[in-house]
Amino acid sequence: MAFPKPFRVTNLNKALEPDGDWDAVIFIAPNYDHIDNLQIKENIDAHHRIDSRVGQEPLLLISSDIAGGRLIYSPTGPLERDYDDVRRFGDAAKAAAKIALDAGARHPVMVLSGVPDNEDYAHAIEVAYLNFCQALWQPLEAREALTEEKLEPIAEVGIYAPDQTDLDWLAGVESGRRVARDLCGTEPERMSPPGFAAYCEQTFKNSEVACTVISDDDVLRKNYPLLHAVARASTHVPRHQPRVVRLEYTGEGEIQQTLFIVGKGIVYDTGGADLKTDGHMAGMSRDKGGAAAAAGFMKILAELKPKGIKVVAALGVVRNSIGSDAFVADEIITAHSGVRVRIGNTDAEGRLVMADLLSELREEAQQAVSPTLFTIATLTGHVVKCYGQYTACVENGPARSLHLGDKLVEQADQWGDPAEVTRSRREDYEFIKGRTQADDVLSSNNASSAATSRGHQFPMAFLDVASGLAKNGSDSDKPLPYMHLDIAGSAIDGPDIQHNHPSGAPVVALAARYLRSVD
Template identity: 55%
Template sequence: MATPQVQVVATIDELGQHDFDALILVGPEFGNLNDAIDAAIAQGIRVNAGLLASGGVLACVDVPAERLILAPTGPLDRDYDDVRRFYDAARKAADVAVAAGATRPAIMTVHVPNDEQFNQVVAATYFGFAQGLYQPLEAREHFGEELEVVSHVGIIGKADAAWLEAVESGRRVARDLCGTEPERMSPLRFAEYCQDAFAGTSVKVSVVDDQPELEVEYPLLAAVARASFATNQRPCVIRLEYVPEGPIEQTLMLVGKGITYDTGGADLKVGGHMAGMSRDKGGAAGVAGFVKAVAGIQPKGIKVVAELAAVRNNIGETAFVADEIITGRSGKRVRIGNTDAEGRLIMADCLARMVELAPSEKHPMLFTVATLTGHAALAKGPYTALVPNKTAARSGQVDALLTAGELWADPAELSMSRREDFDFVRGRTKADDLLSSNNGPSATTKRGHQFPMAFLVEVSGLGEHQLSSAAPIPYVHVDIAGSGVEGGDWQHGKPTATPVLALAGHYLR
């Protein structure tokens, strides 16, 4: 089943005019709504004293199909409460609604605090509900699309149904691409999924999978994929481009890390750390999801160019190894410090190509998006880490993205780029210009999620476009290693589709 169709209803009194089969109330409390609902809740409390805290299903003659579902957020008046209370409550309510037999539920937020941080509460609640409804691609292909039983979702209040559906379609693409197992979503099948997802849209898709071309245009990526070329896991770069009608005011240029399975390469992941590494393509998945949202909304004034680096870093006799010196697209000579730091390598040449194109674009803004480092998950927990260059930080766009993340339940935190990061990746001899990484785990390396941004700046040529240059280019590295899956469970957790909501909330409104 596709993204559930959204139907906006102005008030609760109009529910009877539509074919809904449940009413879901999401809020910190549930009193003073109408006499019938208040009476049903009072009756429910008499037999279940914990109802207001845990939620559940009640019979109420005044709501569709007599199904009333309570989804409590808990208190909202503490300094640390935010709109995710509604997102999380709605996500749980999805399971309750499906178990109760609802296929066309309506959702209403109630007793929302009068605070600007809840300005997008209706949308955030819908996205949380949709997150709960989502079932993995492999499961849908096995059981059929009817596995997802909810076909319509009613929204009571003010909302843009078309916008919500477009963004959720993008999040669905991101979850499919990130969460699917490594054979079903090998590099070329990742590309095939993208071609299908964007068929008939205004987004142009092209795939570079020719080995000689990849070796010339993307030499660092080709090195990571060296042991994969002769297999069904051979690599590719997927290019996505959206050009709006009318004048262009800004160009967003995004690169996504799409490691379809991360073995660690010759620096093999051991001790059980390989499980879940099929989700190491979450960055490319998030970029594709954002572009899918763009395709649905078709914003004016914004051009979007993306490259998704889809690679499996197989091990084998031809695999690249530490100590190799490989010249990237920019001409920088990179000494390999550890083959398990492969994500920055496969993005490096894609980013270098974006740097080449950026001067001819209108107000370019560059991003790399990746499940890059364990250090980001350790330092930021379940939050996305944004590491901007000074041009991006001074532009105001980073602050705007942080604000959008808070409003749309896709929060991020800022990490600064420092001189130590650039010292860390500087070449150690005359034989090399850059060191890709140290040979220890990022989680135990000081500034383990910041210094990869410095490497990407230097290896791509962005260092020549810093704030003091004649042609500065804003750039933000987005590390979603801590935020890419629910609960930090990389093998079983549901993909979150981050940073689709933050990007859409800022650039597509």
């Protein structure tokens, strides 16, 4: 897996030598005043005298006494304002990565200076590295056609970092983000449901993560009736037939916590019978970002092998096709949980795919040690309207009482993978309540989520009820904490969902929260 591996640099002066191991120096600092290395400062001073852009924008400076003759100075801009955060270093690293690649550098070394001495910037080096890799990733189908060596020639990056910076952990996290980007960002034929499942099987082969794929149509129809309904119009095309992928990791030693993750893996969303129109179908091969992120998190576990934790991920990998056998609004389908679901709109398919899997994991969670359940999905346009490129965390009562959303957001902010906590309210449960004696719950209204009040909150209420989890609320004998993560805005690194790079969100936030953080 060819992403730039981080390599610790302890002697900066040696790394700067023009005939040494490195062929470019990337210098990231807030502004021109934060230069604490004399050699770098003298080089930047010399260029600043003839180019006023120096310190104002990322630039390549030609410096014969610097490694490779290349000094890339990428300023972050101000860091002390109320709204600044560690992503300033990430943005600067992204810009520098592109300059380094275009300039022909293959072994750059990265140096940060002027990092504020507070916890908000405690992981500035790591955030810079992760964003450096984000900028250099190329799509899987392009790498397969043109080779990784040609498209991603930067094989390592030197990190001038203190000893407490865990570069092995960092490389493990990036390996997971790469899996998430590959699965989310690959076109719908290469990453069809069978292709998605095959990628997972190959990724976790001979690893600590067990991978099981369910492909039998009779089994899927019986055990996952909502999921199968979404897939119904695709089942007559072998290469589009649905899959359920189960990934399971059990760490060494006594298990202290168990995570259950359901990922939405809609490999292409036409909208079904409620067809997407006016150009809104483009980019819908990325509607599998939730399942992709869940698989990415499991890849981190496979690499780092943390002790004392068990994680189960269930990925619903389905194509929502249009055809004579497509499911339609008004159908009533009995879910895995036994709840009768009336279909409100076939373009609200992701919650259906996840509800059956969440019901199944709910049964396992009741016997697990310190369980927490998640759904991760590129679910609603409403969340993009509300929060832009931020993940939304919608908690049930037991999760809220444990402040799980706040704890995740705290880590997410420090690691540059930000999120917002949003509340589930009584209106959300009223909205999805069954309207007749024939049905228990309504999947959605027939308007777009972006045009619907509380359009990203009420789907969590649907998932809670349709999966049976509502029976495990704070008022039950067996409360189960559950948090829904809507990543419709954060799964893509930019507003163009068809072309911008997948971000891997919320892989970094989850890894920071559950593999590093101590409550």
